[in-house]
Amino acid sequence: MNNPRKTFFSKRTILFFTCLLIIFIIIQFIRPEIKNPPVTGDLQAPAEVKTILKQACYDCHSNETQLRWFDQISPLNWRVAQHIKEGRKVLNFSEWGNLAAGDQKAKLWEAVNQIQEGAMPLKDYEMVHTSAKISANQLTTLKNYLLGTVKPSVYNDTSKINAADKQYKKWQDNQLSPDNLPVALNGITYIPDYKNWQPLSTSERFDNNTMRIIFGNDIAVKAVKNNNIHPWPNGTIFAKVAWAQIVDKDSTIHTGAFLQVEYMIKDDKKYASTGGWGFARFKTPKMVPYGKTALFANECMNCHRPMKNEDFVFTLPIKH
Ligand code: HEC
Ligand code: HEC
Known part of the structure; x- marks a missing residue:
């Protein structure tokens, strides 16, 4: 009379997964608000440069964050919100126009540097947003843009x-x-x-x-x-x-x-x-x-x- 399924899914296991599911549903209501404040001075750059930065950096370094469905599931979105908050604080392409020319150049150089060292975009972000990965050609495009912003003396x-x-x-x-x-x-x-x-x-x-x-x-x-x-x-x-x-x-x-x-x-x-x-x-x-x-x-x-x-x-x- 022993039902094999009963031994397979014991009552405790079912209870455990039910609890987990309930917790998962509840935490969906605990979500950080990720807002896009107005763009006050967007980076002015050639289209091919903008496209790269938009694809790879704007989600965390601009006021034009585009959340994918998987970015909005708790608890993942807690981490996403943290990244956006910290990212915007150190570098915000939507407020680029407010920086002095020298600071813009320094930030841009730092950006290229961070990409070259493989530090940006953040690795765990790149894993799920595969289109954000910067190719060698794209890096060259960014470097050439940077070069063009300075006049040789x-x-x-x-x-x-x-x-x-x-x-x-x-x-x-x-x-x-x-x-x-x-x-x-x-x-x-x-x-x-x-x-x-x-x-x-x-x-x-x-x-x-x-x-x-x-x-x-x-x-x-x-x-x-x-x-x-x-x-x-x-x-x-x-x-x-x-x-x-x-x-x-x-x-x-x-x-x-x-x-x-x-x-x-x-x-x-x-x-x-x-x-x-x-x-x-x-x-x-x-x-x-x-x-x-x-x-x-x-x-x-x-x-x-x-x-x-x-x-x-x-x-x-x-x-x-
Ligand atoms: C998933 C979010 C995310 C993405 C995408 C991302 N960054 Fe970041 N970035 C951060 C966070 C968070 C910090 C601050 C903490 C740190 O340095 O790790 C940061 C820091 C930086 C800094 C250092 C700024 C400073 O002055 O300290 C630079 C430069 C930078 N990012 C450039 C880029 C560039 C260029 C891209 C696109 C190729 C990019 N990031 C993509 C989240 C991101
Ligand atoms: C914008 C990025 C950036 C910042 C900010 C920065 N460094 Fe560096 N630093 C570099 C790079 C890149 C090199 C490698 C050599 C080169 O390309 O000139 C370097 C090299 C050095 C070296 C030689 C040893 C080495 O790591 O190769 C010293 C010393 C140094 N930096 C000191 C400093 C000090 C002090 C500060 C802050 C006051 C500073 N750096 C800020 C990017 C930076």
């Missing part, structure tokens, strides 16, 4: 080049007095010694005509030799120096004005809140510390975060 008159050369010599001689060095808001003091360190890499930022050299101190150089860079040892310091880049009429590239030097200092205890790295930036030949509050380091971290698997360091050293 070509100088025909040698006076500017001579002035820049003079400034470069001054930089080499170091004009700052050793007992009165500038200090960043997070307590990091300008380190003049970086000019004697070994250059680990150079890079060119394609969008704003700058030349950069990345120097490493002895600990960094030793870590590279011993292939001990995951993570980089405490005491490692990088200095990244940027100059404007000027091109003379023979297409020779010169260093232009000194722009800034940035440091990353490894101390996994002292700087635990920013990935174990102390960040600092000093601008212009006067080495003015960057940032309005000590929280400026979060800005550095936001951009370096996609390199988490490389201990937040972009520069892959040339093997010695």
